[in-house]
């Protein structure tokens with residue numbers, strides 16, 4: 403009997419040892435319930451108030467100190483960003499953890515349906531796995547840390563508003579509340595990748611002012627703004643400029659009637675590059691093309707003020723470029739290795755809150771949750787993938803707290 407029990411105990415221990423470290427701690431049921439709970443609270447950009455309040459209750463219940471900053475007032479929303487701090491149980495540099503609370507349309511009245519281990523909406527709305535799968539993952543990670551008495555250092559958790567409408571929450575975040583110098587955002591798909599590079603982007607707007615006239619009675623008195631815009635655009639090299647640079651003209655609006663020479667056209671576009679100098683070059687090239695067309699017309703016209711082009715260039719977001727030997731990369735890579743998984747550094751073509759953090763000197767790698775088909779009614783996320791990311795984060799936090807990576 404005794405030896406039988408001994409064998410049994412040995413077997414149990416062997417089983418535990420062969421299970422990767424994270425797996426035994428994640429409560430999949432709770433993770434799924436948390437996600438469904440979050441997904442079914444409306445939180446369109448600028449309307450994240452109810453969701454923020456619910457998350458704040460959960461975090462306070464776990465013993466975090468929480469703040470809501472004043473970003474809501476700056477962006478015209480009903481809440482600011484939610485910040486929660488956990489002191490941890492060992493001293494280590496504070497680690498930033500981030501996800502965004504807002505979702506896109508159609509995102510009201512979401513029903514999260516779990517079928518064969520995958521969440522989708524009922525097909526009439528988005529699911530909001532972007533980025534509520536990340537919020538659920540971060541909350542489950544925190545639950546697991548607490549209830550398993552795991553070793554962890556200080557954590558600064560930032561849930562932003564208005565990411566989807568130009569990273570507005572992050573741009574207005576009260577950075578005086580943040581002391582972390584690096585960390586992780588969870589807002590991508592690949593559970594075996596970390597985004598360490600993302601481009602800078604400029605938003606470009608051109609208002610071309612011509613002169614209106616009756617197109618039949620006195621066309622020679624008019625200056626056709628549509629023609630000028632067309633000439634400026636036709637001369638441009640658009641699309642992919644090189645490996646790290648792209649640009650696009652995406653919106654053109656103008657004209658009132660077929661019998662009026664149009665006096666106003668608005669053209670909107672963007673340029674992106676991983677290289678700041680190239681971003682400036684391509685922006686200059688687009689601007690020059692519009693200016694050149696206006697100047698060329700003026701050269702032969704008698705009208706003095708017109709035509710004219712008003713140009714507005716705004717930085718949409720700054721680039722991210724985390725060196726491959728930085729702790730953020732080492733932590734993610736080592737954690738994945740310890741779990742028997744792969745981890746590759748990735749380049750993103752888009753902007754995320756992480757770009758804003760990078761600009762503020764907080765180096766933030768972006769991890770994936772397995773979410774797919776974001777911003778469509780077919781959006782989905784797999785519970786296995788979410789569980790994997792909780793495991794990864796638990797191992798990252800352990801390595802960070804113990805100084806092993």
Ligand SMILES: [Zn+2]
Pocket residue numbers: 502532533565589
């Ligand atoms: Zn997102």
